[in-house]
Amino acid sequence: MGLMYGNGPLGKKPAGTFNFEPPPPGRALYLEPTPKRVRVEVGGETIADSRRAMMLHESGLQPVYYFPPEDVRADVLESGDRHTHCPKKGDASYYSIRVGERVVENGAWYYPELLADTPPALKGLIAFYFDRMDRWLEEDEEIGVHPRDPYHRVDVLGTERHIRVSLDGELLAETRRAVALFESNLPPRWYIPREDVVAELEPSDTVTRCPYKGTAGYYSVNGAKDLVWYYEQPLAEVGRIQGLLCFFNERVDLELDGELQECPETAWSRGVRSEKAAA
Numbered sequence: 001m002g003l004m005y006g007n008g009p010l011g012k013k014p015a016g017t018f019n020f021e022p023p024p025p026g027r028a029l030y031l032e033p034t035p036k037r038v039r040v041e042v043g044g045e046t047i048a049d050s051r052r053a054m055m056l057h058e059s060g061l062q063p064v065y066y067f068p069p070e071d072v073r074a075d076v077l078e079s080g081d082r083h084t085h086c087p088k089k090g091d092a093s094y095y096s097i098r099v100g101e102r103v104v105e106n107g108a109w110y111y112p113e114l115l116a117d118t119p120p121a122l123k124g125l126i127a128f129y130f131d132r133m134d135r136w137l138e139e140d141e142e143i144g145v146h147p148r149d150p151y152h153r154v155d156v157l158g159t160e161r162h163i164r165v166s167l168d169g170e171l172l173a174e175t176r177r178a179v180a181l182f183e184s185n186l187p188p189r190w191y192i193p194r195e196d197v198v199a200e201l202e203p204s205d206t207v208t209r210c211p212y213k214g215t216a217g218y219y220s221v222n223g224a225k226d227l228v229w230y231y232e233q234p235l236a237e238v239g240r241i242q243g244l245l246c247f248f249n250e251r252v253d254l255e256l257d258g259e260l261q262e263c264p265e266t267a268w269s270r271g272v273r274s275e276k277a278a279a
Contacts, residue, residue: 002149004028004057006185012060015185023059029088030057031066031119034150038065040128041135042107043099048072054125055147058088062146066125069110082106089122090115097128107132145211154212155182156240163190164255165247172199172221172247179240183212187264190254191244201228201245206274213238218272219245226272227251 002008007015010028022028034055040048050071056064082094090111097104110126111118130136136143159180165173175196181189201219206226208216214234218226228245231238247254250269254261263269 002057002063002151002184003030004059005062005149008151008185010057010059011185026059027088028057028059029119031055031122032057034065036138038067039137040067040133041137042076042097042104042133043102044134045076045099046073047076047097047099048126048128054121055150056122056127057149057151063149064127064130065147066122066127069124069126072108072126077108080106084109088115089118095126102134104129104132143211145209148211149184152184152212153182154184154238156180156238157182158240159190162255162257163192165190165192166253166255167222167224167227167251170199170222172252173197173245179244181238181241181246187249187266189246189249191241191246194243194245197228197245199228206272208272208275213241218274224251226274229272 004010007013009016010022012025014025031054034053037051038053039046048067048071050067052068052071054066056066076097076099077095078098080094080096084092086092090113092109092111094106095108097107108126108128110124111122112124114120114123130146138148157180159178160176161178163175163178173192173196175192177193177196179191181191199221201221204218204220204226206218210216212235214231216229216231219228221227228247230243230245231241232243234242248268249261250263250266
């Protein structure tokens with residue numbers, strides 16, 4: 001999503017075309033400063049606090065925050081013997097993080113030297129595995145899943161389009177009161193009032209999180225697991241979808257104004273991986 005992910009312009013499978021020769025898919029790097037104050041917490045303590053963090057965008061990956069060493073607490077970093085090679089950036093060295101009894105093995109990395117075509121400002125900056133840290137904050141608000149890509153956009157629009165959802169010939173929902181959600185590099189999503197859903201909904205214990213929309217719950221329908229999702233308490237930026245139901249375009253027959261839509265192929269075409277189940 002955004003510049004580098006999914007079918008973004010510098011991703012591995014860009015949807016559009018340029019009028020010049022872009023980097024080969026999967027090869028682009030873009031390093032930029034962020035105006036946000038960014039903090040990282042482990043074991044109840046702040047281990048990084050920066051107003052000068054950088055964000056690295058890399059083809060096929062979500063963006064990553066990199067911190068100046070002087071904005072990271074040196075007393076919690078322990079050098080180790082782990083090293084890895086990246087064909088775009090060079091050889092990375094790792095730190096483990098120790099805060100009291102809490103230890104995150106090889107939880108941070110940096111590039112002491114860079115390949116010739118890597119942005120030179122990346123040298124020596126320190127990055128942390130997002131999901132191994134206890135808490136991340138942008139300004140004073142906690143973020144989850146991964147850093148928010150500044151080039152990722154979500155538009156929420158009311159629509160009177162005639163939307164009909166069916167599965168194996170059985171009507172599941174029909175409405176002219178949907179809310180359309182257009183999100184960078186993803187299929188349009190159609191959020192439908194519960195009153196316009198005729199399918200019998202089976203509650204699921206699946207839970208997923210999105211850094212742009214919030215925490216989603218799920219329903220199964222007619223044995224099709226987690227076919228529908230909803231946000232009971234979405235983030236403020238997408239508050240209009242609160243309580244509305246959305247069917248996976250990838251797994252149902254969706255008609256817009258009488259025209260059957262092609263099923264998109266995405267990471268969710270074969271189902272959802274629950275964060276609750278994975279915990």
